[in-house]
Every structure is written in structure tokens, then in C-alpha cells.
């Protein structure tokens with residue numbers, strides 16, 4: 019079945035593009051074109067924003083009760099649940115995520131988000147009465163913000179789209195989604211499911227396009243809030259525009275998370291955990307634990323165990339269920355990772371597994387060899403900059419205080435983990451590391467809890483009641499005149 023498309027989803031239907039520009043979706047495994055879709059232009063974005071604006075200013079969606087909106091999103095959730103395999107396959111096809119990862123995180127996790135947000139919306143204080151100070155009570159309401167521009171990256175395209183669209187809709191906003199140019203296909207299936215669930219025309223509009231059209235959307239006067247996931251560099255630019263225009267903005271940005279391996283950790287169990295949390299999605303994950311911190315006493319044992327684990331990972335065709343590490347999303351990303359592997363060697367780090375060149379048995383596709391560096395100093399660029407590929411650095415520490423210091427010696431503060439037999443010691447480390455989410459002997463995002471970054475990893479939170487609150491304006495009403 020052809021995956022080609024010739025329209026955008028605007029105002030509840032399929033709209034012809036304003037220009038003849040196209041995006042070619044290329045398989046990172048075969049390097050063959052797998053689909054051609056229209057590329058959004060500023061005029062397409064203008065049409066999408068106009069539809070969202072009308073739907074917000076005049077349409078039923080913001081005027082429905084939260085319960086009525088919950089009912090529609092509940093129907094959407096049911097439909098989404100029936101398409102998990104198709105959605106996962108689409109994402110593996112367009113960006114090369116191993117199917118083992120896609121069937122866990124690329125579509126089941128977004129569906130879990132939807133269900134979690136439904137529960138949160140049911141219990142959310144949309145309108146509450148509080149005892150007043152001057153009068154007997156005040157009314158506090160959470161109202162929608164308006165038109166939301168949702169801008170996801172390519173690495174977890176549905177995960178980062180659903181995390182914005184669903185809370186935005188539950189709160190009564192309307193949305194324009196701009197998928198990344200590498201991953202436009204999953205947005206079409208999303209559009210079909212939203213339409214089938216009965217989301218009214220104009221409430222969600224989807225136009226895939228590149229960075230410049232993204233800039234046009236961010237600066238558009240018809241947009242009231244920008245919800246962005248992507249690189250810290252792009253996040254800074256978007257925040258500057260939103261600051262100037264006083265637009266609401268939430269930013270989920272990059273990371274360089276540290277996994278602290280304490281000496282009492284079960285090394286085999288730690289390696290089982292790290293092979294996923296350090297290398298999931300072929301290392302193209304914002305929360306990837308890419309700095310592995312080991313005590314000097316335990317350093318060689320950790321390096322050896324990690325080298326053995328990484329050397330044993332199955333690299334290859336992402337459609338093969340056994341594959342753990344697939345290709346990079348694009349040739350540009352392959353080159354970027356290779357540049358960092360060369361840089362690590364120039365900086366004096368030691369390659370213990372991997373290095374540059376194609377993985378064994380592969381002669382095409384945008385693959386890199388999963389690589390572990392030892393003898394890494396935390397001030398090296400490979401330890402400070404987000405590589406976004408399967409490249410790990412093992413960094414020695416003197417004691418637990420030193421490990422916490424190194425973990426915190428980063429511009430980023432997105433996530434972290436600690437591996438230990440002592441749950442209390444783990445919790446103590448978790449409290450001291452400056453990061454928005456933290457795992458003890460695991461890293462499992464729980465959608466009941468807020469997710470987001472400290473420092474250069476972002477502003478605002480997704481998930482949990484906090485994530486829903488990001489799509490609301492808070493209004494206070496004083497219903498009675500105070501007794502003066």
C-alpha cells in the first residue's frame with residue numbers, strides 16, 4: 019500500500035497544499051524513498067492557523083464542558099488503541115526506530131498518555147471555590163489559552179505530539195501541529211483517528227514542514243501558545259520569539275543524563291537496565307543515560323561489563339524484532355555521530371567497543387557502530403554535548419559526593435538514574451541531582467507524574483496535572499462584594 023499523500027489536514031478535511039513542494043520520506047535502512055508527501059509552506063500554515071483560530075473563537079470546542087470534551091477524547095483513545103501496531107510500523111518505516119522500541123514506546127506509550135490524561139482531566143479542578151480573605155469565597159477557573167502550535171521532533175514523533183495535543187484539547191484549546199520533515203507519516207493516521215472520534219473541524223490541523231515554516235508558525239500572530247520538543251538551540255530561538263510576543267511557551271529540550279553506578283549495584287542487573295535506558299531508540303532519545311559514572315575502585319569492572327553488553331547488542335534492520343540498535347534517522351545524523359566518535363578520540367578518550375565505520379554485516383543504511391568510551395573526563399565535549407546516537411562515556415568518580423557533582427556538572431538537567439542495592443541511598447542521590455526526572459534502578463516515565471527539564475533542558479512540564487495545567491489560563495472571580 020502506498021504511503022504517499024497529497025493533502026494536509028486542515029479545518030476537518032483534506033486540504034490541497036498551497037505549493038507543489040514535497041517531502042520525501044527516506045528509509046534510514048534501505049536509503050530508498052518510501053513516501054512522498056506535501057511540504058508545508060507559510061501559506062499552508064496560515065490556512066491551518068486561520069482554521070484553528072475560527073474553531074477557537076467561534077466553534078463549539080472551547081465552549082463544551084470538560085466532561086463533553088473528555089467523552090470525545092475517550093472515543094479517540096479507543097480508536098487509537100486499535101491502531102497501535104499500524105502506528106508503530108509507520109514510525110519504524112519513516113525514522114528507523116527498532117520495531118522492538120516502536121512497539122513499546124512509539125505508539126503504546128502515547129496511548130498510555132491519553133488514558134492518563136483522561137483520568138487527570140476527570141479529577142482536574144476546572145472550576146473550584148476557595149474560602150476568600152475579603153469575601154466568603156473566590157472562584158478559580160482553568161480556561162483554555164487559545165490556539166496552540168505543537169512542534170514535535172522526529173525521534174519520538176507520536177509520543178511528543180500526543181503529549182501536547184491531548185492535554186491541549188482536554189483543556190479546550192485548538193491546535194496546529196507541525197510534524198518534523200523526517201516524520202510526516204504518523205500525523206496522517208493521527209488526523210484520521212481524531213476526525214473519526216468526532217473532534218470538530220478546525221480543532222486540530224496538521225501541516226508537516228521544515229524549520230523555517232516552523233519559525234513562521236511560532237511567530238504567527240494567530241498563535242497563543244507554543245509547545246515545543248526539540249533541540250536546546252531551537253528552543254532558545256523559539257523562547258526569544260515568544261518572549262518578545264508574550265506568548266505562552268513550554269519547551270522540552272535536550273539532555274546529557276548521568277547514570278550513577280554505586281559500588282553495591284548488581285552489575286548484571288545494571289547492565290540489563292542500561293542497555294535499554296542508555297541506548298533506546300538507537301541512542302536517539304532525550305532521556306538517554308549517556309554518561310555512565312563509575313567509582314574509581316569499580317571503574318574497570320563497569321567498563322568491561324558495559325563493553326560486553328554493548329558489543330552483544332543486535333545492530334541492523336529496524337523491522338527485525340531482534341534488532342536493538344537500528345540506523346540513525348538521516349545521513350546528517352549518521353555524520354554527526356561519527357564526528358563525535360572522532361572527536362572523543364581526539365580529546366583522549368579510549369574506544370573500548372565500536373568506533374567509526376559501518377557495523378559488521380551492513381553495507382548501506384545510516385548506521386553507526388554502538389560505541390563505548392572509557393577514560394572520559396566530564397569536561398570533554400563528548401561528555402558535555404548531546405550526541406543523539408549510541409555513544410556512551412564512562413566517567414570515573416571518587417565518592418558519592420563527587421558522583422553527584424559530576425552528574426550536576428552539565429548545562430542540561432533532564433533526567434538521571436542511580437543503580438544501587440540500597441533504595442534509601444538511591445533516593446538520597448535522586449534528591450541531590452538537578453534533573454526533572456530521576457530513576458532508581460530503572461528509568462520508566464510514569465505519565466501520572468510531571469516530566470520536564472531543569473536548566474537548559476527546558477521550561478514547563480508535560481504529563482501529570484502539571485502537564486494539563488500548561489494548557490490553561492487561570493482566572494479568579496470574586497463573586498461577592500467584600501464587606502468593607
Ligand code: NAD
Pocket residue numbers: 169170171172173174178196197198199227228229231232233234236247248249250252253255256269270271272273303304305404406432471475476
Ligand atoms: P530540532 O530542534 O532540530 O527540531 C525539532 C522540531 O522543531 C522539528 O519539527 C523542526 O522542524 C522544528 N524546528 C527547528 N527549529 C525551529 C525553529 N527555530 N522554530 C520552529 N520550529 C523549529 O530537533 P530534532 O533534531 O528534530 O530532535 C532532536 C532533539 O529533540 C534533541 O535535542 C532531543 O534531546 C530533543 N528531544 C527532547 C525531548 C524532551 O522531551 N525533552 C524529547 C525528544 C527529543
